[in-house]
Amino acid sequence: MPTCLGKTLLIANPTAQNGNGAAAAQRAATLLRAALGDGALDVALTEAPGQAVDLAAGAGAHDTVLALGGDGIIHEAANGLMRLPREDRPAFGIVPVGSGNDYARTLGMSARSVDEAAAQLLAASRRPADVGRCNGEFFVETLSFGVDAAIALDTVERRVRTGKTGTALYLASGMDQLLHHLDRRRYTASFDGGAPVGGESFTFAVQVGPTYGGGFRICPDARIDDGLLDVCIAHPPFGLARAVLVFLLAKGGRHTGFKQIELRRVRALSVRFDERPPVQIDGEPLVADEYAVDIVPHALDVLMPR
Secondary structure: OOOOOOOEEEEEOOOHHHHOHHHHHHHHHHHHHHHHOOOOEEEEEOOOOOHHHHHHHOOOOOOEEEEEEOHHHHHHHHHHHOOOOHHHOOEEEEEEOOOOOHHHHHHOOOOOOHHHHHHHHHOOEEEEEEEEEEOOEEEOOEEEEEHHHHHHHHHHHHHHHHOOOHHHHHHHHHHHHHHHOOOOEEEEEEEOOOOOEEEEEOEEEEEOOOOEOOOEOOOOOOOOOOOOEEEEEEOOOOOHHHHHHHHHHHHHOOOOOOOOEEEEEEOEEEEEEOOOOOEEEOOEEOOOOEEEEEEEEEEEEEEEOO
8 A cells, every 4th residue: 555654753762651662663664664765854852851853843844744652743743844834844753662642542642552553554645734822932732721721730750650551641640639639720811812711620721632641531522623722621619529420520521511521612712810720731831821722724734544
């Protein structure tokens, strides 16, 4: 079967998944070179945070950029690609070797093995996908404020300490945060340029894709090609038992029927909090006094299994 990859740059994080990234990159390179032929694949291993941004931004001569690793390198590579003019922007694909793999889940990419992911990429088709933007930084899947962001950021340290990955990691962190840090956050927000509205939230999630935290379907109907951001706000009051129940139900996207859950679809929003909350953008920390968020429709051509 012919492939749409063309000349390809594989950007890999060798430390992904507690050090398994190096072996995964070697295996992916072997499989891709065998299929693409000599000279069609370049490989770059990152050595420091942020390096993938520059590597992707310099990939204008390639047809495809692949990011191998977790949500962090995907986030960096996407931000690098967004520095290029739309007409010069390579297609974007991923080889998921992370703990959460939420964007992989959204794209339909397998995280079971490098072999399976490589086979999917070689047979994939290009489809236009939206990209979110917050204060000038791009995100492909998730931006959130409050307890869910605290959970996402806590998983980084917890993964190193415990070796847990995926849903088990997020559940352990989530239960700890709910038991000890279920904090209300007062906010003022404007949606699509409307009048500012105030409120309180435990969580305030802005999604391009439906999931965060290793498969929790916080915005279960979100689509990556509709030109809209999906917003989920969990409002007080929540007792501890109800908060835990909603958290567990969110794994299957079954939390949306509670009256404290507010769902919106918007093209843009701005939000500020009375006190700075924990904030994560594709799993990475973000700090500001106010957050201006919008969607860039069809900004990336992504590789998705047929």
